[in-house]
């Protein structure tokens with residue numbers, strides 16, 4: 001898998017998601033006949049989901065980073081891989097009219113969808129920029145808070161993403177990222193599967209490498225504020241399955257393991273469960 005092939009496959013996959021409204025079904029609020037709406041299960045409250053424009057929630061996240069970012073009035077928030085805009089819209093609710101949110105995404109259909117969502121609702125303090133998170137289209141030291149939701153695992157150059165995040169933040173700025181990481185080796189056939197890459201599994205880093213890349217970029221106070229491993233949930237019998245037969249999304253303690261839409265058998269899911277974790281990490285720029 002070279003970097004160009006990866007980016008092309010990611011764009012194609014998420015372009016389709018943007019055009020179809022998420023999973024291909026007509027309602028993004030209750031994805032693919034799931035027993036419970038995916039976004040509620042991963043930590044968004046009903047009130048939050050009611051407050052955002054229809055079509056901004058495509059059920060693609062693995063946490064709720066803006067809820068943990070302690071956003072304050074007047075702050076500028078940057079969302080890496082903003083999709084249809086869910087976390088940007090939640091952020092502008094919190095930072096108020098004097099603050100703003102900027103979403104960056106490399107998939108043109110996602111940007112179109114997010115811009116249309118903002119236009120339809122007349123939300124003016126949010127903007128969506130087409131670009132790669134490895135080369136952020138924002139000035140140095142220009143944002144207060146960076147959030148990201150299930151995106152950095154898709155980047156072929158994660159250390160560069162964290163260096164760019166550091167560059168874009170003001171001194172004292174905060175990072176709050178929900179993402180998928182590994183705590184062991186994936187089976188070889190999964191490591192080599194582009195389908196599993198775009199599904200946020202095969203591109204994920206080992207947790208120590210991920211946290212190390214954040215520190216190496218210059219961040220301090222790097223802390224895992226939430227972690228959900230499916231293994232422990234399976235053993236407690238608490239893993240919740242969302243989705244139709246043949247697909248699976250595990251949601252544990254408000255963090256989702258994005259195992260859906262890839263036709264995993266229960267057996268493969270159990271295997272993955274020993275190596276895949278969903279985390280939320282905070283850090284600060286000194």
Ligand SMILES: C[S@@+](CC[C@H](N)C(=O)[O-])C[C@H]1O[C@@H](n2cnc3c(N)ncnc32)[C@H](O)[C@@H]1O
Nearest residue numbers: 014060061081082083105106107132133149154
């Ligand atoms: C799993 S979706 C998550 C979208 C959004 N954060 C959410 O929670 O709904 C991943 C998004 O990241 C974008 N993306 C993936 N890799 C990227 C990169 N290297 N640069 C910019 N955007 C990227 C994709 O286009 C897609 O919209």
